[in-house]
Amino acid sequence: MTNKQSSAPFEKMMIVRTVILLIAWLNQFLVMKGYSPVKFSNEDVELGVTFGFAFFASIWAWWKNNDVRYKARRNTQYLKNNGLK
Numbered sequence: 001m002t003n004k005q006s007s008a009p010f011e012k013m014m015i016v017r018t019v020i021l022l023i024a025w026l027n028q029f030l031v032m033k034g035y036s037p038v039k040f041s042n043e044d045v046e047l048g049v050t051f052g053f054a055f056f057a058s059i060w061a062w063w064k065n066n067d068v069r070y071k072a073r074r075n076t077q078y079l080k081n082n083g084l085k
Contacts, residue, residue, distance in 0.1 A: 030037045040048075067073040079085035 027037055067076050076085065
């Protein structure tokens, strides 16, 4: 067994989740103290949610319906060459 310093590095998503959690708790603390750090109207929230939904839905549909990765393009070409597609 080797003696490495970084045998168990942090995962990137763990760091992202921790930072978001800390921001949420800071926001909650400020709200409890009477400050409103996030000044959004209902229309702004609705616009953001609908924009996010449309953005992620379009990216997902584009990714699923196109051969973006090399392996997918190679498999499609194989199917065409053998008359299976």
